[in-house]
Amino acid sequence: MKIISYILPVVRNKYLLAVIAFAVWMLFFDKNDVFTQRQRRRELKALEESKAFYTEEIAKEKKVSEELRSNPAAIEKYAREKYFMKRDNEDIFIVEDGNIQATQ
Template structure:
């Protein structure tokens, strides 16, 4: 039973280790969710910040503006 059962010592150790990893991962995601909610509230409450985000992330512009996208040239000689 110590070595051959589905609840043997090795399996229990592996499951305990996996549980610890998953709890750490859960904590990371909970912190990330809190940060995203904070950022969302800030965006929705500040129209200037929302406009800046839309311009940078989605390349939105006003009707009378021209949009220029500058991209870095990749070095192919590597």
């Protein structure tokens, strides 16, 4: 009986009930509840990682682009590697590695 007489005034306290109801509402039913916030933090972290990756890639590409604008040897190297271009007195042989079976 002592426990019930102690719990009953606590349950009747309208301010405590309002705080509990507010906390439950904010934790579970609000559009910005705890679970949504956690998911948004994960998405933000993934976006920041991808931003860092793309920033690094842009810096690399700017470096290559600047080198191609200023260095004729780099232009020649790029053309030979990417587009298989050649000089007039050269022949290019492309050797493909792989287990290609001949059909008869």
